[in-house]
Amino acid sequence: MSFPNKFIIGGALMVIAIIALIVAAVSQGSQYFLTVEELQARQAEMTGREVRISGAVVGDTIVYDPETLQLTFTIAHVPGDSAEIERLGGLGLVLHNAVNDPTLPRLKVVYTGERPDLMRNEAQAIMTGKLGEDGVFHAEELLLKCPSRYDEAVPDQSASQ
Amino acid sequence: MIANIGYGGLLVAFAVALYGIAAAIYGAVKKNERVAESARLAMQLTFPLVSVAVVALLVLLVSGRYEYAYVYNVTSSAMPLYLKITALWGGQDGSLLFWSWLLSAFTTAVTLRKWDRDREFLPWVVVVALVTLVFFLTLSLFVDNPFERFFISADGGEVLAMFQPAGTFAVLPPDGRGLNPLLRHPGMIIHPPMLYLGFVSFVIPFAFAIAALVTGRSDDRWIRITRRWSLTAWLFLSLGLLLGSRWAYDVLGWGGYWGWDPVELAAFMPWLSGTAFLHSVMIQEKRGLFKRWNMILIILTYLLVIFGTFLTRSGVVNSVHSFARSALGPLFFAFIALSALTAFALLVWRWEKLHAEGNMTSLLSRESFFLFNNLLFMGLLVICFSGVVYPIVAELVTGNKVTVGPRYYELATPPLFLGLLLLMGIAPLSAWGRSTVKTLGKAIWKPLAASLLVLAGVILLGVRSVMALTGLWLAAAVGFITLYDYGRAVLARARRSGESLPLAFWRLAGRNRRRYGGYIIHLGVVIMAIGIIGIESFQVETQRAISRGETLSLGAYSVRFDDVKSFDTNDNRNVVRAEMTVIKNGREVGQIYPRRDFFYDSQQPMTIPGMYSTLEEDVYVILADWQPLTADRATFKFYLNPLINWLWTGGLVFILGMLVAAWPAQEDEPAGEVKP
Incomplete structure (x- = not known):
């Protein structure tokens, strides 16, 4: 089958338009996905930019004011690489250790909105937002995962008695 | 014992499938009918064998045998029977087994058909189906075995195994952990099997396409044989996507229905290529064009189906949906x-x-419009695929972890969706071969004029967003054009045959199911588009803490906080339930009950919105926070979701259209239709 030129031109125009759209959307819609350590190491470069960040929620630091809907908490550094997490014994253990290790970098987070259901100690917080001049992370989107709960797991040995 | 029978069934099915592949290839190459026939029987035998494994797992699930890791992870004794049964696909191991089972059932159904005229396809269809089955059985047998039990070794380490390893003792947990409460929703119970039915059905047209390639048949026979399979696949996939959206809207409590999550995209991508395929095959059937392109589309769809199963099941991407993580990645990549x-x-x-x-x-x-339709669908596919793999590629190339959020998709996809909407209006009215501006214009100028009135009306209502105006105008235009064309045909038929209008409407759809089923589907899409434009462009929200008796207002609505109660239920939940009155323009119109459930066994809360639903908008209220000590005050988040019900209504129309198009009809496969 041969295509007349008008089809080739029309098709090419569409393909170019779609590629242009993707490039434009990627440049506006993409965010760096960083760990707490990386964010603090590249603070100057990253301040004010929309980034995604993940860390372990430190339970004692969660403060929620239902009147203003302001939620503040601190996250502790966890590695960003999933292979690294596996090597360290799985996400559940990594989160647990991160919260209990005061030597790891920590980051204060402010979020305005309802308090998410899974907001608790040793949850993994995955957030989109901006690092402010004050070094506090202002989260616009907050997602929480509690891996220990629904991962494949072996029951407590006490349960077998 | 039961587990061993189930695992044994899988092992035998695996061996039978391997034999079937060998026999089918041998039978086809050596032109030995008897060996090819034995391959077909082997194919059919896999179904009862995999069924044995499925029944065995169901027995374990229902009877609460928590020493089995899978049973422990997805059920608990507090769960009702139907949830224990549906837990079959509630976790990774079970859902892979479920996949194998559907595949063996469907391919068996295919081999039961009469093959007289297409004998040469048979062995190759069997080969493709069985190779796919062998892959999934391998996963169930050697990687994600649902029949493994808990053991503890002498040094306290935990072991998962089929049979008791030496020096260990068995663990017998008294109860399981139960299905994730988020998944205990009717939509979520039907959603995964619907997606899987769609995924698996697409294997059939792919198998015939490969058979056509191997045997060198260049006609459209493979398309005609599998037309209903493609439509069925598409029906289930669409249903799965719709149910998933509804689940997100009802349960996840963020006022939305679609989040461009990688796992949503996993199901959306094969849907895109499948939709392109459904349109594009018509050009091959009518004009004999696009043969290579159709092959590419069905191959792509099959690969995306496997990729989609992988995305949902491997947890390779960060997602709210990835309740499952595992080491399946390399195997899936190798197979793909x-x-x-x-x-x-x-x-x-x-x-x-x-x-x-x-x-x-x-x-x-018409063929030119179909070509552009295909380009747009492929464009959407490329956008989605780029979004899914961009983080992986970017990390490989730059070392930076980069992701694209919903904003990327919200920027890139709307122009393409609008383009598709436009084509949907014009293409069905165009002629094969060539149309002129004049004939096309004649067919559409009246409905087009009517749509301009709608546009004027929407502007008068105060809508100023260019995207929303374009979308609503296009939706109106396409809806009117489709209705106008359908209406003219019904009138002409009624006048000619003397039938009543409803009868003429019904018979007309029956005469040409594909065309008029397609029209109904298009109308469904238009209605859905209106809903999507409504919620995307005009959703508003507010949130505040209020005291008992106070109200929260948004638009024409306000909600009054009447009461809140906290109580325990007998299925181990604590429920905090607010009672609110919905007031529209000063008049009380209904009651809503936003609530928070806390599941004691999993220590997990869940937020369920209170909804007051009308055709114009949904009042959607979330109980965001409540302090038990000061029961007089609670925090609510209040969304007003305009036109969202159009999305669900359109979805129903869409499904009705697909049923019309896919319903068995005699004219589908007239005898002796083979093209030279």
Whole structure:
């Protein structure tokens, strides 16, 4: 089958338009996905930019004011690489250790909105937002995962008695 | 014992499938009918064998045998029976087994058909189906075995195994952990099997396509045989996507229905290529064009189906949905790569044979509109695929972890969706071969004029967003054009035959199911589009803490906080339930009950919105926070979701149209239709 030129031109125009759209959307819609350590190491470069960040929620630091809907908490550094997490014994253990290790970098987070259901100690917080001049992370989107709960797991040995 | 029978069934099925592959290839190459026939019987035998495993797992789930890791992880004794049964696909191991089971059932159904005229396809269809089955059985047998039990070794380490390893003792947990409460929703119970039914059904047209390539048949026979399978696949996939959206809207409590999550995209991508395929095959059937392109589309769809199963099941991407993580990745990648290589190598081999039987001439012809439709669907696919793999590629290339959020998709996709909407209006009215601006204009000028009135009305209502105006105007235009064309045909038929209008409407749809089923589907899409434009462009929200008796206002609505109660239920939940009165323009119109459930066994809370639903908008209220000590005050988040019900209504119309199009009809496969 041969295509007349008008089809080739029309098709090419569409393909170019779609590629242009993707490039434009990627440049506006993409965010760096960083760990707490990386964010603090590249603070100057990253301040004010929309980034995604993940860390372990430190339970004692969660403060929620239902009147203003302001939620503040601190996250502790966890590695960003999933292979690294596996090597360290799985996400559940990594989160647990991160919260209990005061030597790891920590980051204060402010979020305005309802308090998410899974907001608790040793949850993994995955957030989109901006690092402010004050070094506090202002989260616009907050997602929480509690891996220990629904991962494949072996029951407590006490349960077998 | 039961587990061993189940695992044994899988092992035998695995061996039978391997035999079937060998026999089918041998029978086809040596032209030995008897061996090919035994391959078909082997194919059919896999179904009862995999069924044995499924029944065994169901027995374990229902009888609460928590020493089995899978049973422990997805059920608990507090769960009702139907949830224990549906827990079959509630976790990774079970859902992979479920996949195998559906595949063996469908391919068995295919081999039961009469094969007289298509004998040469049979062995190759069996090969493709069985190779796919062997892959999934391998996963169930050796990687994600649902029949493994807990053991503890002497040094306290935990072991998962089929049979008791030496020096260990068995663990017998008194109760399981139960299905994730988020998944205990009717939509979520039907959603995964619907997606899987869709995924698996697409294997059938792919198998016939490969059979056509191997045997070198260049006609459209493979398309005609599998037309209903493609439609069924598409029906289930669409249903799965719709149910998933509804689940997100009802349960996840963020006021939305679609989040461009990688796992949503996993199901959306095969839907896109499948939709392109459904349209594009019509050009091959009518005009003998696009033969290679259709092959590419069905191969792509198959690969995306496997990729989609992988995305949902491997947790390779960060997602709210990935309740499952595992080491399946490399196996899936190997299988996808091998399938792609084999399929495209076959296509290249037959490339010259699949030449078109005609030429494209007019830009305004039906085939030209179909071509642009395909380009747009492929464009959407490329956008989605880029979004999913961009983080992986970017990390490999730059070392930076980069992701794209919903904003990327919200920027990139709307122009393409609008383009598709436009084509949907014009294409069905255009003629094969060529149309002129004049004939097309004649067919659409009246409904087009009517749509301008709608546009004027929407502007008068105060809408100023260019995207929303374009979308609503296009939706109105396409809806009117489709209705106008359908209406004219019904009137003409009624006048000619003397039938009543409803009867003429019904008979007309029955005469040409594909065309009029397609029209109904298009109308469904238009209605859905209106809903999507409504919620995307005009959703508003507010949130505040209020005291008992106070109200929260938004638009024409306000909600009054009447009461809140906290109580325990007998299925181990604590429920905090607010009672609110919905007031519209000062008049009380209804009651809503936003609530928070706390599941004691899993220590997990869940937020369920209170909804007051009308055709114009949904009042959607979330109980965001409540302090037990000061029961007089609670925090609510209040969304007003305009036109969201159009999305669900359109979805129903869409499904009705698909049923019309896919319903068995005699004219579907007239005898002796084979093209030379």
